[in-house]
Amino acid sequence: MSVVRTMSTQPSPVESRRIADAVRAQILAGDLPPGARIKQDEIAAELRASRLPVREALRILESSGLVVLKANSGAWVAEMTLADLRMSYTVRERIEPLLLLDSLPRLDEADVARLHELQERIEEAADVEHFLVLDREFHWLTYSRHSSPQLAQIVARLWDTTQHYRRTFAAMAGSQGSWTIQAEHRLLVDAIERRDGETAESVLALHIRRTSVELSRHPEIFTAGR
Amino acid sequence: MSVVRTMSTQPSPVESRRIADAVRAQILAGDLPPGARIKQDEIAAELRASRLPVREALRILESSGLVVLKANSGAWVAEMTLADLRMSYTVRERIEPLLLLDSLPRLDEADVARLHELQERIEEAADVEHFLVLDREFHWLTYSRHSSPQLAQIVARLWDTTQHYRRTFAAMAGSQGSWTIQAEHRLLVDAIERRDGETAESVLALHIRRTSVELSRHPEIFTAGR
DNA sequence: TAACGTTCGAATGGATCCATTCGCAAGAAA
């Protein structure tokens, strides 16, 4: 019995981490929207584990800001207010350029080529889900050569906690077709290709700020699924 | 038996959270320096709990960046490099002014009076520990009326993970006697008192940046206790 | 009929027990 389990998890990524990743993936995919109840038993049965590592995983996700725990009561996917979302974008506007500046000098030709390819695919993206996946891959590729796991983690958590609202916004406003995003992305790739850190920094800050402004114009994002 | 435990923890703050707070306090106090091994058994015995909530607490602290876990091996207090420390300060320089701007309009006269009092006590601080406690209280009072738990948590974690190195620096450079810090604090209180957000923002950014520069001049901080 | 209290059930929290793994030390061989 235990042999089977040991064999199934070859590199042994520790159950609690495996489960935390799985639940996080479900939340990011939209399967568990903000406000959704998370039952330990269900997760445990679903991922073939006991409730113990599930509990540890929930503590991890709570620290990440994705989940809210209430003592002796249960776990729910964290919800945000419009003010929370706007603050997230304000913080992102100030720190993501830092991450980009840190990563930029080490991006090589292959990375830049891949950025061009991703951007073309983003412009051709047919639906919201493809746009979200490609956009995430695009920006994280620009950050991929960073040297600061701490900063990268902060940024990643800001992306994670706002993912659901970005999806809702994209679905409502049809933002994958927004020409402004495409223009900003092209300016960003161009600056990166020229290793022009200052311009890249400015474009990225603009990109985030403008998105934040657009989001603020759609407060109905928060009442969509009610 | 279980009755005794129930009675002892009156508001029932959940064991894992109580333990996480306790271990965090030990790390911040310097009792557990970076690199120190953390054994589950010892913590459990010390805090009169089983190993289970200790494990959960360690997962929480790992997510906070204070502890590093290695599968099937153990837990250690997280260590930083000089590059990590500098990046922490760069991030702080960009986001702490945001937290201050958010909090400033709601600071009342009593808060300002307390800031004056704290600043006087900081200038009279005799030793490093007093300086650290008072300085932390001073700055967090300026943030206390914030409306963004997310941002406050990010900032708090940056303070936590760098606490040990700030202590080491203060002890080596005798920074509690630095007149520059006192000048910056006074400028900050003055701007806050006048509700001058722009000036307060600039002074705080300067305060953090200058501290970062000073820290960078003392790389021996990282080899002090070796 | 509405509001309050009580009871029961389901879900979470914690403790103990067992399996697994990693590191260290001792010993043997080159």
Add this chain to the structure above:
DNA sequence: TTTCTTGCGAATGGATCCATTCGAACGTTA
């Protein structure tokens, strides 16, 4: 003498069992 191997022990990881708590539904009373 140095290096590789092997075995033992200690510490972590996971599963099951039991206690506790919160919430909802039902019944009672004003």
